[in-house]
Amino acid sequence: MVDANELKAVIRKKLEEGADAFLCLVDEEGSAVPALVTVADSPDLERVSVSGARYPLGKLLIELLREYPGRRFAVLARGCDERALVELAKLEQVDLDRVELVGLACSAEAAKACGWRKPYARRVHLGETAEPAPEREAIEELESLSDRERLRFWEEHFSRCIKCYGCRNVCPMCFCEDCALENPQLVEPGVVPPEFPSFHLIRALDMAGRCVDCGLCEEACPAGIPLRSLYRRMQEVMEERFGYRPGEDPGRRNPLSELGTEEEIKKILGSGLES
Numbered sequence: 001m002v003d004a005n006e007l008k009a010v011i012r013k014k015l016e017e018g019a020d021a022f023l024c025l026v027d028e029e030g031s032a033v034p035a036l037v038t039v040a041d042s043p044d045l046e047r048v049s050v051s052g053a054r055y056p057l058g059k060l061l062i063e064l065l066r067e068y069p070g071r072r073f074a075v076l077a078r079g080c081d082e083r084a085l086v087e088l089a090k091l092e093q094v095d096l097d098r099v100e101l102v103g104l105a106c107s108a109e110a111a112k113a114c115g116w117r118k119p120y121a122r123r124v125h126l127g128e129t130a131e132p133a134p135e136r137e138a139i140e141e142l143e144s145l146s147d148r149e150r151l152r153f154w155e156e157h158f159s160r161c162i163k164c165y166g167c168r169n170v171c172p173m174c175f176c177e178d179c180a181l182e183n184p185q186l187v188e189p190g191v192v193p194p195e196f197p198s199f200h201l202i203r204a205l206d207m208a209g210r211c212v213d214c215g216l217c218e219e220a221c222p223a224g225i226p227l228r229s230l231y232r233r234m235q236e237v238m239e240e241r242f243g244y245r246p247g248e249d250p251g252r253r254n255p256l257s258e259l260g261t262e263e264e265i266k267k268i269l270g271s272g273l274e275s
């Protein structure tokens with residue numbers, strides 16, 4: 001676990017070095033909640049959270065950067081926060097020139113539960129980097145099912161959906177002002193569970209090329225629906241088609257932001273793609 005004093009020292013240092021505010025998590029009545037620390041003697045520093053709790057900080061940064069033009073922020077970023085910020089920058093939602101990432105390595109336990117190939121940010125300032133865990137187990141299990149069985153699997157899971165929008169609300173990559181899931185022409189209001197499969201397909205398609213596989217949606221879902229496996233498979237298709245993984249390469253354009261046929265896009269995006 002990261003030492004709280006170490007984290008406090010890093011926050012103070014970033015403020016001294018010119019950040020106007022540091023976005024992190026603090027403990028409040030047993031929960032970790034986001035806080036913006038703006039001064040080195042802030043009382044928030046005394047309750048800075050070093051638990052394993054996660055929060056879509058990138059989503060908050062979208063608002064903060066808009067509300068405070070010209071201000072610079074530092075943010076505590078796990079590997080998944082960093083991927084979200086990289087992709088949000090490509091989608092022109094955050095300006096990374098005004099954001100400094102302070103990399104936080106996830107614990108071995110968290111890395112095991114996560115299953116991402118790199119459970120830490122590009123540059124780690126805090127914590128020890130853990131070994132990644134195998135990342136395809138859940139998908140392999142699903143792929144071993146026949147099409148009919150897989151349809152039944154999802155139908156069963158989605159029949160428990162209470163349409164709480166928790167998956168969308170927590171997702172760092174869901175930032176649309178007018179969400180398709182609340183468009184009555186696409187999703188009938190007042191119907192619970194929402195129509196299968198359209199409600200969940202809308203979101204899954206929106207997440208293609210965008211989902212950074214942070215798993216927050218699955219963690220938030222009160223119905224225990226394995227959402228991450230669905231979105232993860234979408235990302236695998238992106239990788240197979242375009243060799244692209246959202247959030248991984250800040251220098252590469254997202255293929256879905258290009259218009260054209262698959263062949264034309266592959267040409268625009270250059271080598272390294274499967275033919």
Ligand code: SF4
Pocket residue numbers: 167170171172173174207210211212213214215216217218228231
């Ligand atoms: S894993 Fe879920 S919450 Fe995270 S980016 Fe993907 S869809 Fe959003």
Ligand code: SF4
Pocket residue numbers: 168173174175176178179180181202203206207
């Ligand atoms: S579900 Fe789709 S439309 Fe709604 S906020 Fe997410 S990306 Fe936007």
Ligand code: SF4
Pocket residue numbers: 160161162163164165166167168220221222223224225
């Ligand atoms: S969080 Fe779960 S229950 Fe809520 S809308 Fe999403 S899938 Fe449905």
